[in-house]
Amino acid sequence: MTLTELRYIVTLAQEQHFGHAAERCHVSQPTLSVGVKKLEDELGVMIFERSKSAVRVTPIGERIVAQAQKVLEESMTIRELASAGKNQLSAPLKVGAIYTIGPYMFPHLVPQLHNVAPEMPLYIEENFTHVLRDKLRNGDLDAIIIALPFSEPDVLTKPLYDEPFSLLIPANHAWADRDNVSLEDLDDNKLLLLGEGHCFRDQVLEACPSLRKNDEQSRQTTIESSSLETIRHMVASGIGMTVLPMSAADDRYYSSELLVTKQFKTPAPYRTVAIAWRASFPRPKAIEILSDSIRLCSVGQPKVRK
Numbered sequence: 038m039t040l041t042e043l044r045y046i047v048t049l050a051q052e053q054h055f056g057h058a059a060e061r062c063h064v065s066q067p068t069l070s071v072g073v074k075k076l077e078d079e080l081g082v083m084i085f086e087r088s089k090s091a092v093r094v095t096p097i098g099e100r101i102v103a104q105a106q107k108v109l110e111e112s113m114t115i116r117e118l119a120s121a122g123k124n125q126l127s128a129p130l131k132v133g134a135i136y137t138i139g140p141y142m143f144p145h146l147v148p149q150l151h152n153v154a155p156e157m158p159l160y161i162e163e164n165f166t167h168v169l170r171d172k173l174r175n176g177d178l179d180a181i182i183i184a185l186p187f188s189e190p191d192v193l194t195k196p197l198y199d200e201p202f203s204l205l206i207p208a209n210h211a212w213a214d215r216d217n218v219s220l221e222d223l224d225d226n227k228l229l230l231l232g233e234g235h236c237f238r239d240q241v242l243e244a245c246p247s248l249r250k251n252d253e254q255s256r257q258t259t260i261e262s263s264s265l266e267t268i269r270h271m272v273a274s275g276i277g278m279t280v281l282p283m284s285a286a287d288d289r290y291y292s293s294e295l296l297v298t299k300q301f302k303t304p305a306p307y308r309t310v311a312i313a314w315r316a317s318f319p320r321p322k323a324i325e326i327l328s329d330s331i332r333l334c335s336v337g338q339p340k341v342r343k
Contacts, residue, residue: 139163145334244306
């Protein structure tokens with residue numbers, strides 16, 4: 038039994054396709070197939086049920102794959118411990134962020150981090166929370182930046198700052214001259230939202246119960262999009278309004294003749310941005326430096342968590 042064979046079965050269980058698993062493992066499909074069969078023969082059990090159209094993990098295979106994942110994580114920890122023992126800030130750090138944080142944080146975070154840890158470049162990924170969660174768990178990412186609530190076994194979570202929401206409206210909107218708006222004002226207005234799967238969408242609906250009711254009963258009151266930037270363009274064109282996190286609320290690309298940002302009346306809705314990392318990650322200094330840098334460069338000067 039080798040770590041390579043364990044990696045083969047973990048990857049195959051995730052992909053459920055020999056060709057895709059072989060591609061991820063950077064080997065040929067026959068090589069991966071032979072490795073999986075060799076391990077099954079050694080253990081004397083079938084880990085996978087094979088057919089012409091699918092590959093499925095057997096019940097005993099699920100338990101073996103789960104244990105193999107733990108072994109791979111521990112072996113990775115051994116390698117990282119050796120490297121981290123030399124200098125925890127001298128190797129790349131793999132950082133993920135959700136779509137509504139990454140584009141607005143990284144332009145500020147990268148130069149800030151470069152000043153304090155120039156030998157620790159960032160590998161960056163933006164994705165949905167559930168995808169980042171899996172990649173953190175599997176060791177594909179070292180730390181992820183998400184919005185609370187977030188909970189995962191054997192993963193540490195640290196709140197960084199609270200970020201208020203703002204309202205973005207066309208400059209010719211009837212509310213353009215108001216000092217601020219209330220959440221109740223949004224009840225009867227067409228609102229542009231991110232599509233399902235984005236946690237920020239859920240946070241906006243949670244802050245506005247009447248909007249959640251409308252969203253559950255009918256899709257006619259909302260327009261959905263895949264990104265905040267696409268929504269910004271639609272608001273500028275005059276099709277509706279949207280709620281944005283403060284870091285995304287500046288009127289980039291457009292002058293005040295097209296877009297206006299309004300603050301909500303107190304208490305304004307907000308989200309708590311946090312960092313999460315595996316409890317076993319052997320470079321705590323890197324996480325500390327990353328956390329401090331995020332606080333220092335948090336966009337829009339939101340309330341920083343201590």
